[in-house]
Amino acid sequence: xxxxxxxxxxxxxxxxxxxxxxxxxxxxxxxxxxxxxxxxxxxxxxxxxxxxxxxxxxxxxxxxxxxxxxxxxxxxxxxxxxxxxxxxxxxxxxxxxxxxxxxxxxxxxxxxxxxxxxxxxxxxxxxxxxxxxxxxxxxxxxxxxxxxxxxxxxxxxxxxxxxxxxxxxxxxxxxxxxxxxxxxxxxxxxxxxxxxxxxxxxxxxxxxxxxxxxxxxxxxxxxxxxxxxxxxxxxxxxxxxxxxxxxxxxxxxxxxxxxxxxxxxxxxxxxxxxxxxxxxxxxxxxxxxxxxxxxxxxxxxxxxxxxxxxxxxxxxxxxxxxxxxxxxxxxxxxxxxxxxxxxxxxxxxxxxxxxxxxxxxxxxxxxxxxxxxxxxxxxxxxxxxxxxxxxxxxxxxxxxxxxxxxxxxxxxxxxxxxxxxxxxxxxxxxxxxxxxxxxxxxxxxxxxxxxxxxxxxxxxxxxxxxxxxxxxxxxxxxx
Amino acid sequence: xxxxxxxxxxxxxxxxxxxxxxxxxxxxxxxxxxxxxxxxxxxxxxxxxxxxxxxxxxxxxxxxxxxxxxxxxxxxxxxxxxxxxxxxxxxxxxxxxxxxxxxxxxxxxxxxxxxxxxxxxxxxxxxxxxxxxxxxxxxxxxxxxxxxxxxxxxxxxxxxxxxxxxxxxxxxxxxxxxxxxxxxxxxxxxxxxxxxxxxxxxxxxxxxxxxxxxxxxxxxxxxxx
Numbered sequence: 001x002x003x004x005x006x007x008x009x010x011x012x013x014x015x016x017x018x019x020x021x022x023x024x025x026x027x028x029x030x031x032x033x034x035x036x037x038x039x040x041x042x043x044x045x046x047x048x049x050x051x052x053x054x055x056x057x058x059x060x061x062x063x064x065x066x067x068x069x070x071x072x073x074x075x076x077x078x079x080x081x082x083x084x085x086x087x088x089x090x091x092x093x094x095x096x097x098x099x100x101x102x103x104x105x106x107x108x109x110x111x112x113x114x115x116x117x118x119x120x121x122x123x124x125x126x127x128x129x130x131x132x133x134x135x136x137x138x139x140x141x142x143x144x145x146x147x148x149x150x151x152x153x154x155x156x157x158x159x160x161x162x163x164x165x166x167x168x169x170x171x172x173x174x175x176x177x178x179x180x181x182x183x184x185x186x187x188x189x190x191x192x193x194x195x196x197x198x199x200x201x202x203x204x205x206x207x208x209x210x211x212x213x214x215x216x217x218x219x220x221x222x223x224x225x226x227x228x229x230x231x232x233x234x235x236x237x238x239x240x241x242x243x244x245x246x247x248x249x250x251x252x253x254x255x256x257x258x259x260x261x262x263x264x265x266x267x268x269x270x271x272x273x274x275x276x277x278x279x280x281x282x283x284x285x286x287x288x289x290x291x292x293x294x295x296x297x298x299x300x301x302x303x304x305x306x307x308x309x310x311x312x313x314x315x316x317x318x319x320x321x322x323x324x325x326x327x328x329x330x331x332x333x334x335x336x337x338x339x340x341x342x343x344x345x346x347x348x349x350x351x352x353x354x355x356x357x358x359x360x361x362x363x364x365x366x367x368x369x370x371x372x373x374x375x376x377x378x379x380x381x382x383x384x385x386x387x388x389x390x391x392x393x394x395x396x397x398x399x400x401x402x403x404x405x406x407x408x409x410x411x412x413x414x415x416x417x418x419x420x421x422x423x424x425x426x427x428x429x430x431x432x433x434x435x436x437x438x439x440x441x442x443x444x445x446x447x448x449x450x451x452x453x454x455x456x457x458x459x460x461x462x463x464x465x466x467x468x469x470x471x472x473x474x475x476x477x478x479x
Numbered sequence: 480x481x482x483x484x485x486x487x488x489x490x491x492x493x494x495x496x497x498x499x500x501x502x503x504x505x506x507x508x509x510x511x512x513x514x515x516x517x518x519x520x521x522x523x524x525x526x527x528x529x530x531x532x533x534x535x536x537x538x539x540x541x542x543x544x545x546x547x548x549x550x551x552x553x554x555x556x557x558x559x560x561x562x563x564x565x566x567x568x569x570x571x572x573x574x575x576x577x578x579x580x581x582x583x584x585x586x587x588x589x590x591x592x593x594x595x596x597x598x599x600x601x602x603x604x605x606x607x608x609x610x611x612x613x614x615x616x617x618x619x620x621x622x623x624x625x626x627x628x629x630x631x632x633x634x635x636x637x638x639x640x641x642x643x644x645x646x647x648x649x650x651x652x653x654x655x656x657x658x659x660x661x662x663x664x665x666x667x668x669x670x671x672x673x674x675x676x677x678x679x680x681x682x683x684x685x686x687x688x689x690x691x692x693x694x695x696x697x698x699x700x701x702x703x704x
Contacts, residue, residue, distance in 0.1 A: 165677050201596055307492075
């Protein structure tokens with residue numbers, strides 16, 4: 001069964017990163033997968049004008065939805081309630097799990113079958129259910145594989161992206177009774193299908209995420225290819241959907257552009273096999289579908305991001321994963337190195353709100369600021385600007401205006417602060433600059449040979465024997 | 480104070496974003512829409528469906544049953560699940576050969592779940608429409624043709640009337656005014672179920688149907704494939 005995702009990026013981030021970088025097989029997996037996903041996405045957007053105008057539209061829809069968020073959440077609640085879907089609000093993971101557990105206990109559920117839901121990973125859903133003696137079984141093929149391996153997903157769209165078919169063949173041979181080793185992908189998928197069909201049939205509750213919630217009609221939209229999402233939301237007698245409060249849009253017509261951007265950016269598909277729109281529990285006369293449908297709306301730090309207009313842009317995210325697919329850092333270190341539910345660039349900018357900057361600030365520094373993420377983001381989140389903002393927040397002096405987040409100032413140290421204030425003085429006063437650069441060039445022999453991370457793979461930095469101003473002077477003297 | 484009130488309270492106390500514009504979704508689609516006439520829409524739909532391993536047949540109102548029964552024979556299907564009292568389902572039932580067992584979805588799922596999961600080869604449902612741009616079939620399951628018909632059997636056969644094909648998702652929902660009232664469950668289906676979760680290798684038949692067969696029915700005499 002899945003273990004709790006280790007959330008302590010500060011202490012372990014470097015260690016985990018080093019571990020992956022020293023694993024050539026895993027680096028090759030990620031590189032191959034990223035090249036594949038980048039090419040698939042590129043092929044979906046042959047028309048640059050269409051891409052840019054659609055991104056602008058997507059950005060407008062998400063920004064408009066956020067600007068009206070409290071009103072739209074109330075409208076969503078009213079529409080869903082009128083449709084017979086029960087709405088619950090949770091401020092944090094504990095509240096979300098308690099709501100689900102209360103429902104499970106009331107309907108005497110023993111087994112929960114899960115469709116893909118990153119929010120359920122965020123709240124540690126499986127662990128909370130297990131602790132209460134309820135089985136929570138993953139049904140997305142990738143999620144099933146990582147659960148079987150006792151791991152966490154390493155990518156938000158393709159959870160088992162770090163595993164080769166050989167890894168999965170060995171895993172199935174060891175963990176699935178009666179299965180012998182096969183590297184044939186079709187055969188492996190059919191093994192998963194057989195195991196999980198039984199799980200769908202015997203589950204009491206189906207759990208799913210939500211891709212878009214529509215306020216005007218009270219509709220929960222889910223996209224998927226496998227059909228497990230439809231199974232989870234149709235076969236068990238109770239369906240619980242869990243989502244962040246930011247996923248709402250006002251109108252049904254806002255759905256087509258968002259889904260088009262989502263599927264093309266995520267997996268390079270013009271549409272997924274299934275778009276599943278759920279508006280009601282089973283109605284009188286209907287012969288299948290759940291008798292009860294619940295929606296859990298989760299805050300978990302999202303209101304902190306919402307409180308600041310710049311950081312609010314983070315909440316436009318539609319969870320396509322394109323930013324991680326194009327990130328040079330993610331491609332090298334993979335998803336597990338981040339140590340958070342959401343890895344990659346989006347993980348670096350959303351995790352500080354969910355978990356606090358104290359434990360997550362190193363993620364904002366794990367970026368080259370190359371801007372690939374912001375360039376491909378289908379809803380135009382200015383990811384690099386937000387990374388810089390979070391770096392500043394991490395260094396902010398506590399109890400000042402600059403420190404606005406939970407954990408602001410966590411990276412601040414006396415040594416660094418002193419260095420930067422000296423640097424600031426030197427670079428803003430010409431006399432001081434002249435003097436300092438004179439000492440630097442004359443004292444270059446004293447440059448340390450060990451310059452920390454820099455000299456691990458590079459020659460030491462040594463100041464030039466002559467300053468620019470000295471060279472200019474020599475040049476003028478020669479004339 | 481309840482969790483709801485606290486969350487809404489925090490959202491309400493946040494600064495207002497004055498830079499938002501009301502999105503013009505209809506305008507964007509109007510400027511980017513292709514596939515105007517029916518012939519083009521049929522061709523586009525067919526191309527998009529075939530790209531995801533879907534079997535597409537052009538049929539007429541006269542020959543569709545015999546085409547369907549030909550498919551049933553080729554695939555050696557032993558059972559066909561049809562809806563409860565649907566005219567298209569009964570049309571097939573009337574001409575079903577001796578080797579094909581017709582099963583009707585007459586009872587609530589609780590009464591026959593094991594049979595549906597393990598003992599049905601194929602199902603037939605009528606599509607409400609389709610989207611040419613993405614190759615999606617629109618299904619609004621009903622008490623007569625419930626949700627699991629298009630999900631559990633290994634082969635899903637869909638009858639689609641050509642005149643119900645829309646250009647795209649936005650065109651379908653606005654021309655039919657979906658926002659006025661959504662059904663319990665509305666679906667867009669494009670191809671058989673699939674996954675690429677193992678090393679990005681595409682495999683069909685993940686959890687839903689392994690095969691999707693679409694019969695595009697035209698009223699006038701057309702050429703059957």
